[in-house]
Amino acid sequence: MSDAQNKKKRHVSRRGRLRRLLPRLARSRDGAAAIEFALLAIPYFVIVFAIFETFIAFTGEQLVSNAVDTMARKLRTGQITAASSTEPEFRRAFCAEVSILISCSESEINVPSKLYLDIRSFPDFASIPKNFTLLEEEEEGEGSDLDTSTFQYNPGGPSTINMLRAYYKWQVITDLVRPYISNIKLGTDGSNSYFLIMATAAYKNEAFPQ
Numbered sequence: 556m557s558d559a560q561n562k563k564k565r566h567v568s569r570r571g572r573l574r575r576l577l578p579r580l581a582r583s584r585d586g587a588a589a590i591e592f593a594l595l596a597i598p599y600f601v602i603v604f605a606i607f608e609t610f611i612a613f614t615g616e617q618l619v620s621n622a623v624d625t626m627a628r629k630l631r632t633g634q635i636t637a638a639s640s641t642e643p644e645f646r647r648a649f650c651a652e653v654s655i656l657i658s659c660s661e662s663e664i665n666v667p668s669k670l671y672l673d674i675r676s677f678p679d680f681a682s683i684p685k686n687f688t689l690l691e692e693e694e695e696g697e698g699s700d701l702d703t704s705t706f707q708y709n710p711g712g713p714s715t716i717n718m719l720r721a722y723y724k725w726q727v728i729t730d731l732v733r734p735y736i737s738n739i740k741l742g743t744d745g746s747n748s749y750f751l752i753m754a755t756a757a758y759k760n761e762a763f764p765q
Contacts, residue, residue: 722752
């Protein structure tokens with residue numbers, strides 16, 4: 556048999572083996588789970604992280620609300636007054652109430668960038684603002700940030716009507732949930748948006764001695 560005939564025979568034999576192997580390869584399930592996991596792992600973990608972050612954000616909201624109730628009770632009963640506590644001291648005490656999830660650095664206590672507290676007196680309950688205010692938009696398409704120009708530290712005296720309101724800028728990390736839980740959006744792409752936590756307590760101080 557010539558060399559050409561031998562080569563042709565070997566080629567035909569390889570093609571025959573390949574035809575037999577292809578159906579077996581198509582039926583094989585070896586490694587299918589690993590391939591499927593590789594395809595689904597990223598979206599799966601993104602969804603899990605988004606659920607976890609949403610849960611933590613709303614837990615932080617409840618924590619701030621509880622801290623407002625606790626500190627308002629101390630203001631109402633005269634345990635904390637303008638004479639007994641400065642604004643940084645009050646902020647430090649408030650931070651201690653939320654320290655489980657929210658940490659305040661010394662610079663945050665003195666110059667707020669995320670946690671804002673507004674304590675004011677009013678002539679009656681009807682005068683207490685119901686909503687927070689935003690800065691005017693500087694450019695079309697840009698978002699508005701929280702307006703802090705009217706915030707005060709004025710605990711009020713005995714028998715006065717007061718309000719304690721806390722704001723915390725909770726940064727949203729997962730883009731998947733950012734459009735749904737962010738209520739403050741900065742920039743056209745929304746990359747600096749955050750979930751603004753707000754809690755309010757309105758009360759009338761007791762007739763505590765000054």
